[in-house]
Amino acid sequence: MKELVAYILKFGSLNQQQIDLILSKAQEREIKKENYFSEAGKVSVEVGFIIDGVMRVCYYNNKGEEITKYFIDENNLVVDLESFENSICSSAYVEAVTDCKMIVFSKKDWEELLNTIIGWDKIVHKIINKALIDKVSRRSPLVSEDATTRYLSFMEMFPNVINRVPLSYLASYLGITQSSLSRIRKNIR
Template identity: 95%
Template sequence: MKELVEYILQFGSLNQQQIDLILSKAQEKEISKDNYFSEAGKISVEVGFIVDGIMRVCYYNNKGEEITKYFIDENNLVVDLESFENSICSSAYVQAVTDCKMIVFSKKDWEELLNTIIGWDKIVHKIINKALIQKVARRSPLVSEDATTRYLSFMEMFPQVINRVPLSYLASYLGITQSSLSRIRKNIR
C-alpha cells in the first residue's frame, strides 16, 4: 500500500487521518494473466492501482480484429473513466497482460472518499489530467511516424514494458502486423 500512498502524494498533500481513511477503503486484488479488470459491454465498477504487472486496454474493430490501444504498467491507476463515472457500458476491455497485483476501490468507496476528504477531488483531477496527457503523448507519434520509428520510440518510452508484453499485442498497438514487427526487430539487432 506504500506505493499507492507515494503515488497519491505526488498530486497533493493529505494528513495521516485522510491517508488512513483511503487505505481503509483499499483492497488488494490479484488478476491472473489474460483475465479482465473490466470488460466491454459491462459497467466499470472499480478503480485500480497497479502495484505489479502490466495491463492493456483493447477493443475489437468492425472487422473483428483485436486492437491494443495502450498499456498500463506499475504505479498507475486503471479505470474505464467514462463507464465508471457515468455508469454506462464500457466499449473497451482492460486485460492483464501479466499476472497483476493491484489495489482496488469499489465505486461506493471511491465516491465516499470524494465526499469525505477535502481536496481529494483535486488530487483525482490532477491524476486524470496526467493520465490523459500521457495517453496523448503515447498515441500522437503513432500517427505520423513510420513503423521502425514507432517501435524505437516505444522502446525508449517504455523500456520496462517492451520485453513483458506479447509481440502480437505490441504489433497491434503499433498498428503493424506481427511479421512486420519481427522484421523490424531483426533489422535493429
C-alpha cells in the same frame, strides 16, 4: 500500499487521518494473466492501482480484429473512466497481460472518499489530467512516424513493458503486422 500513498502524494498533500481513510477502503487483489479487470458491454465499477504487472486496454474493431489501444504498467491508476463516472457500458476491455497485483477501490468507496476528504477531488482531477496528457503524448507520435520509428519510440517510452507483452499485442498497438514487427526487431539488433 506504500506505492499507492507515494503516488497520491505526488498530486497533493493529505494528512495521516486522510491517508488512513484511503487505505481503509483499499483492497489488494491479484488478477491472473489474460483475465479482465473490466469488460466491454459491462459497467466499470472499480478503480485500480497497479503495484506489479502490465495491463492493456483493447477493443474489437468493426472487422472483429482485436486492437490494443495502450498499456498500463506499475504505479499507475487503471479505470475505464467514461464507463465508471457515467455508469454506462464500456466499449473496451482492460486485460492483464501479465499476472498483476493491484490495489482496488469499489465505486461506492471511491465516491465516499470524494465526499469525505477535502481536496481529494482536486488530487483525482490532477491524476486524471496527467493520465490523459500521457496517453495523448504516447499516441500522437505513432500517427505520423514510420513503423521502425514507432517501435523505437515505444522502447523508449515503455522500457519496462517491451519484453513483458506478447508481440501480437505490441504489433496491434503499433498498427503493424506481427511479421513486420519481427522484421523490424531483427533489423535493429
